[in-house]
Amino acid sequence: MTDIPLPQWAQVLDTDDFHPRGRLTPQAALGARTWFRVGGPAEVLFQPASTEDLAQVMQRLPLEVPVLPLGACSNVIVRDGGIDGMVIRLARGFSTITRDGEGLVAGAACLDMTVAEHAAESGLSGLEFLAGIPGSIGGAVAMNAGAYGSDMATVLDWVEVVTRDGRLLRLPAASLDFGYRHATLPPQSVVVRVRLAAVDAPPAAIRQRIGEIRAAREAAQPVRARTGGSTFRNPDPDESGRRAWELIDAAGCRGLRVGGAQMSEKHCNFMLNTGDATAADLEGLGDAVRRRVHGHTGVTLRWEIKRIGRPAHAGTGIPA
Template identity: 50%
Template structure:
């Protein structure tokens, strides 16, 4: 089914912001990370669409990140991304700075029953490291796309477990460059939420596993992989679960009941396989995807009386609009996208 004309093409190429990086280099002469003006973000988002970042900063390490933030004008907004799984970048792009946590933040180490993982590390690699060490409890992360930072921010979960179940502590940097650490109580985890300040950029976390049988853990992960392949559009351009499950209900069932399975706007479509997933069939704009999501929300409200809440983080501005962020700062969006 198609509900509107096709998507805009080339929207990212026509968006350009004033270059902030020369002023940054003057204010931050000892910066070691990579700075890029008007950096394309579509390739960093699992939806593969959206506008650019006014400035992209890829820090060399935690100290480099703190140095950058300490010397950054407080009026300039900051958004942090990891693997881009649970993120929809609007077509007008993002004014300000996008911080991307790359390889320096992807290290994973096992120390007895503890797993220390960088905020940029893929969730699946943390699960694999735990399995190789014979530590049970983290296999669910095999079913969570994205990076550890985003998993912390949204208390990501799957297959009956959540981050809060294995969390020990984490470390981060605040917008003013201050280093902070959090315990489980500090994080105040709830469903798809943590209570850490929004301006914190998580840099690493410590999780705890339990002694288990390596072969059994690997078999559990293999089953998760098989189940995901059968029930989710894992090899498509998607952001993962689109909406949070309402209390006492499942979002996909409400969407299906509303007749939205397969619904399309241009190249944006509700997945036929799992209707709580939106997919980009090729040339969908962010506007197409967001409009499709809002159409789904309206139909679910009409048929079930339930207002679905977005789980995917929608950031930036529509093409031609004034700039803003959904929130002042979010860390490594993830599901879940997440």
């Protein structure tokens, strides 16, 4: 805890008869936790110690208070005004990886790259594509992350979630209605564990493929910059036969700047914080690109990066 008091709605989470084992932090800075390094604070940040700890807090939390799980924050813009309600960030208690037959069971906080490397050590193939996706496994499920010829819908067997009312559910992959960069999870639920299917293969061959994916990503993307991955989704084939970066390039947006935000010269579907960008700069740049692309091609690009929270100086809608 800090010297800043919990808001009134959160005081039910720290009483004489109940103390979560995890960490509750009011007005927790989020910007430094995101890949863009921008954004305001969480009204309350909860870092649970275990699934049981998370479930107990969700049960006690008033239902009118919004809950937002955040993973590695690799594909989000946290707006400058911060996030109302409770932000949940999974950490050490959710980072175990174990072999389960021809597959892995992984905690939601595990980084995608770590899961790919663990699969290689176990002689399990089919998860190499995760080496090319920044972020954590929980977020990968929530957005059906994919790259290099595969995605989560292809490899997920089941997912365990804690629901907004504190129940632990195991959901089969078929129930998630996977689509392009989409999965249907219970509203405001938190992914805590998954099982990923794989097949036996020689570890050396798996490591070679991971090395190829990492090299390809480094060659094509600004991986050492303050970025957030692909900014916009590729259009549906009936909208355009060109990928998002091709449309952005054709509209003359490669290198476009708004304040401290810039579309990458290396890969123009990536936004960069060049050093002093605000969240408003980044979102404003994205909106400017969308306008130019629509004006040039008639195609409306859809955000792949999630923009969350309130703009600076916007009021809160959470009960006092």
